[in-house]
Amino acid sequence: MCDTAGRLVNMLLSAAPNVDILLTLFVMMAAAKVLAEIFERLRQPAIVGEILAGVLIGPSVLNWVTPSEITNALAEVGVIFLLFTVGLETKPVNIFRVGKLAIIVAILGVAAPFVAGYFLLLAWGGTVVESLFIGTALVATSVGITARVLAGMGVLDARASRIILGAAVIDDILGLLILALVASAAAGRIDYLEIGLTASLAIAFTILVMLVGAPAITRLAPRIEALRISQSLFVFGLLLCLGLSVAATYIGVAAIIGAFLAGMALADATEGNETLRKQMNGVTEFLVPFFLVNIGMQLRLDVFREPAVIALVLMITLVAALTKLLGCGLGAISLGWRRAAQVGVGMIPRGEVGIVVAQIGLSLAVITDALFGVVLFMSVATTLIAPPFLKLLFASETAAQERGAAPH
Amino acid sequence: MCDTAGRLVNMLLSAAPNVDILLTLFVMMAAAKVLAEIFERLRQPAIVGEILAGVLIGPSVLNWVTPSEITNALAEVGVIFLLFTVGLETKPVNIFRVGKLAIIVAILGVAAPFVAGYFLLLAWGGTVVESLFIGTALVATSVGITARVLAGMGVLDARASRIILGAAVIDDILGLLILALVASAAAGRIDYLEIGLTASLAIAFTILVMLVGAPAITRLAPRIEALRISQSLFVFGLLLCLGLSVAATYIGVAAIIGAFLAGMALADATEGNETLRKQMNGVTEFLVPFFLVNIGMQLRLDVFREPAVIALVLMITLVAALTKLLGCGLGAISLGWRRAAQVGVGMIPRGEVGIVVAQIGLSLAVITDALFGVVLFMSVATTLIAPPFLKLLFASETAAQERGAAPH
Numbered sequence: 088m089c090d091t092a093g094r095l096v097n098m099l100l101s102a103a104p105n106v107d108i109l110l111t112l113f114v115m116m117a118a119a120k121v122l123a124e125i126f127e128r129l130r131q132p133a134i135v136g137e138i139l140a141g142v143l144i145g146p147s148v149l150n151w152v153t154p155s156e157i158t159n160a161l162a163e164v165g166v167i168f169l170l171f172t173v174g175l176e177t178k179p180v181n182i183f184r185v186g187k188l189a190i191i192v193a194i195l196g197v198a199a200p201f202v203a204g205y206f207l208l209l210a211w212g213g214t215v216v217e218s219l220f221i222g223t224a225l226v227a228t229s230v231g232i233t234a235r236v237l238a239g240m241g242v243l244d245a246r247a248s249r250i251i252l253g254a255a256v257i258d259d260i261l262g263l264l265i266l267a268l269v270a271s272a273a274a275g276r277i278d279y280l281e282i283g284l285t286a287s288l289a290i291a292f293t294i295l296v297m298l299v300g301a302p303a304i305t306r307l308a309p310r311i312e313a314l315r316i317s318q319s320l321f322v323f324g325l326l327l328c329l330g331l332s333v334a335a336t337y338i339g340v341a342a343i344i345g346a347f348l349a350g351m352a353l354a355d356a357t358e359g360n361e362t363l364r365k366q367m368n369g370v371t372e373f374l375v376p377f378f379l380v381n382i383g384m385q386l387r388l389d390v391f392r393e394p395a396v397i398a399l400v401l402m403i404t405l406v407a408a409l410t411k412l413l414g415c416g417l418g419a420i421s422l423g424w425r426r427a428a429q430v431g432v433g434m435i436p437r438g439e440v441g442i443v444v445a446q447i448g449l450s451l452a453v454i455t456d457a458l459f460g461v462v463l464f465m466s467v468a469t470t471l472i473a474p475p476f477l478k479l480l481f482a483s484e485t486a487a488q489e490r491g492a493a494p495h
Numbered sequence: 496m497c498d499t500a501g502r503l504v505n506m507l508l509s510a511a512p513n514v515d516i517l518l519t520l521f522v523m524m525a526a527a528k529v530l531a532e533i534f535e536r537l538r539q540p541a542i543v544g545e546i547l548a549g550v551l552i553g554p555s556v557l558n559w560v561t562p563s564e565i566t567n568a569l570a571e572v573g574v575i576f577l578l579f580t581v582g583l584e585t586k587p588v589n590i591f592r593v594g595k596l597a598i599i600v601a602i603l604g605v606a607a608p609f610v611a612g613y614f615l616l617l618a619w620g621g622t623v624v625e626s627l628f629i630g631t632a633l634v635a636t637s638v639g640i641t642a643r644v645l646a647g648m649g650v651l652d653a654r655a656s657r658i659i660l661g662a663a664v665i666d667d668i669l670g671l672l673i674l675a676l677v678a679s680a681a682a683g684r685i686d687y688l689e690i691g692l693t694a695s696l697a698i699a700f701t702i703l704v705m706l707v708g709a710p711a712i713t714r715l716a717p718r719i720e721a722l723r724i725s726q727s728l729f730v731f732g733l734l735l736c737l738g739l740s741v742a743a744t745y746i747g748v749a750a751i752i753g754a755f756l757a758g759m760a761l762a763d764a765t766e767g768n769e770t771l772r773k774q775m776n777g778v779t780e781f782l783v784p785f786f787l788v789n790i791g792m793q794l795r796l797d798v799f800r801e802p803a804v805i806a807l808v809l810m811i812t813l814v815a816a817l818t819k820l821l822g823c824g825l826g827a828i829s830l831g832w833r834r835a836a837q838v839g840v841g842m843i844p845r846g847e848v849g850i851v852v853a854q855i856g857l858s859l860a861v862i863t864d865a866l867f868g869v870v871l872f873m874s875v876a877t878t879l880i881a882p883p884f885l886k887l888l889f890a891s892e893t894a895a896q897e898r899g900a901a902p903h
Contacts (some may be wrong), residue, residue, distance in 0.1 A: 315535035366777030
């Protein structure tokens with residue numbers, strides 16, 4: 088009897104393999120939200136709980152869920168929509184207004200970790216190529232994590248927040264160029280013309296979407312709303328988000344930058360459209376936990392098995408945090424110590440961007456498996472360090488925000 | 496120069512394979528919505544356009560996108576949320592009120608296609624096992640398609656709609672039992688005790704969620720809303736939807752039935768909660784196009800290359816449509832001709848359920864590749880036939896609905 092049942096169940100499962108997917112999604116979402124609730128009760132950021140949920144259920148600890156093509160895809164779509172909804176709350180003019188400062192913050196925040204990472208690995212005994220690659224891996228900023236914390240606190244519009252968002256876009260372009268340089272140096276030949284072309288394209292794309300795209304969409308919006316399909320502006324937003332993400336990757340920038348620009352381009356046209364914002368919020372809230380849990384699942388604790396690597400992983404993580412804090416903080420020092428600290432801490436998380444750089448290094452065979460594990464740990468650890476400090480540093484803005492919202 | 500660029504692009508793409516995924520999603524969503532708009536302008540149901548978009552971009556015609564593990568996963572999650580949001584609009588009491596009629600509709604709507612399909616294939620020269628399996632494939636109803644059309648017209652609460660929803664749940668349980676019987680007959684041994692146990696479990700699960708789950712959740716809702724995590728009731732809804740879908744498959748019912756029951760269980764607790772409904776609507780509207788396009792992508796036009804199969808595929812499709820129309824219509828004839836026709840047409844689409852049965856048949860090696868293609872065609876064709884007729888048949892309810900909403 089049990090035999091028949093077993094055969095039937097296996098048959099049904101093998102014909103409908105997506106049952107496993109639903110179970111995976113349920114476990115990821117449930118773990119994320121249980122740990123988020125626990126962390127909220129401990130007065131810690133929910134986001135840290137959600138990433139740690141990934142560490143817990145992932146290969147490092149319980150091994151209930153392993154990163155797969157599907158969890159990676161969901162995570163990718165999740166971070167895209169995260170940046171898209173952040174973009175929806177950001178007007179291009181507010182980013183241009185902090186443009187100069189954002190450029191300085193980005194440049195110092197790229198230079199400091201790159202140089203420090205390079206020399207640290209050289210001193211540890213790495214080759215020149217390995218050291219260049221580790222420097223590159225320390226450059227990447229994962230703005231999604233910071234944006235999520237700031238959005239949750241309602242301080243996305245604070246001056247430091249806008250500098251972080253602007254600097255993150257520039258940071259991504261610079262990071263891409265350094266990656267292209269280092270990767271072609273590793274391959275033996277640097278084509279400056281090609282890299283110059285990529286740089287120009289990336290910058291032109293960003294400025295074009297902000298300057299031309301946003302007003303064009305604002306003019307076009309009534310026509311889109313007049314289409315026959317239901318919820319046409321929401322559908323247009325989804326397509327713009329996916330489309331500019333794809334375009335960004337073809338041009339050479341990260342998909343999240345395209346999604347962020349798509350959100351900004353749509354910000355004016357959808358101002359006050361509560362239904363659209365709630366629908367977009369639903370999509371984002373559904374998808375983001377998979378992004379956060381998937382980051383946590385990447386962590387490999389086996390780097391701690393080799394004593395020689397333990398010192399390195401701790402030092403690289405420390406250097407990764409301090410160089411962004413000091414580099415970006417120095418860039419924003421004209422705004423005073425507190426805001427400089429806000430900007431510096433906001434740029435610390437490396438998250439999925441650091442993980443992607445590590446994967447490129449591994450696939451090019453320029454870093455060893457041990458170094459790959461080191462970069463993964465650094466990426467996850469910097470992502471966990473920043474949110475509690477962000478919460479503290481933005482506490483007075485949150486309080487002001489709440490007083491503003493409820494003035495009695 | 497181009498060589499370096501090509502290498503770099505390949506490198507970036509291979510390290511970040513999800514770029515392809517974003518492009519796939521963009522193409523699927525864009526094709527679905529362009530065809531939906533065209534169909535709306537031709538006064539045809541948008542849903543037909545979205546399924547035909549899948550036929551167009553899929554392997555049958557342009558071959559831009561092929562069904563993959565990821566598109567299947569998105570489609571599965573999409574249909575789950577579709578049924579979940581339909582459940583949210585459905586109170587258990589309204590289904591119980593039409594319960595007896597729904598049972599008669601389901602039984603006649605299962606018996607007629609099974610018997611007709613069995614004898615049709617026997618007459619065509621099929622083996623007994625093949626004929627049993629084709630009968631089983633004709634039994635499955637894909638309630639998602641009909642529910643989507645009815646929800647779009649705002650007539651989910653019409654009497655015929657409630658009968659369709661109730662009958663679809665019973666239909667799914669009956670279909671599961673027939674599948675278990677046929678599959679174990681094909682394997683050579685039928686364990687009636689085991690099958691009886693599965694049936695009891697499925698029925699107990701359904702009734703338990705409706706009778707006990709719904710009031711329990713309504714009582715629990717204030718506590719859930721009091722949790723610290725943001726949007727806790729929305730998160731709970733997501734978890735309930737995923738969790739009951741998984742539970743349903745473990746018990747042996749389709750995941751969509753679990754999702755529909757989850758929605759119903761939450762209907763009372765979230766009545767009037769516009770924010771939650773808009774968030775859920777956002778998730779559903781984002782995911783459903785992938786479900787519809789994925790159905791269209793399953794179509795294989797190569798069944799039309801073999802002249803001997805052409806007659807069969809057309810006959811089976813015709814029989815599939817007519818037996819549901821007449822069988823279910825007869826079950827609801829006490830409500831008059833028009834309502835009987837509404838119910839009959841509403842049960843015609845086989846959609847993804849027919850496709851899953853075909854896949855099980857193929858994996859058990861009880862049907863040939865040609866018969867597999869026939870069932871796929873029947874599944875997609877019945878799904879395309881029903882919506883235009885539903886639109887016509889429910890026209891007066893829609894008009895009444897619109898008069899009610901705008902009484903001047």
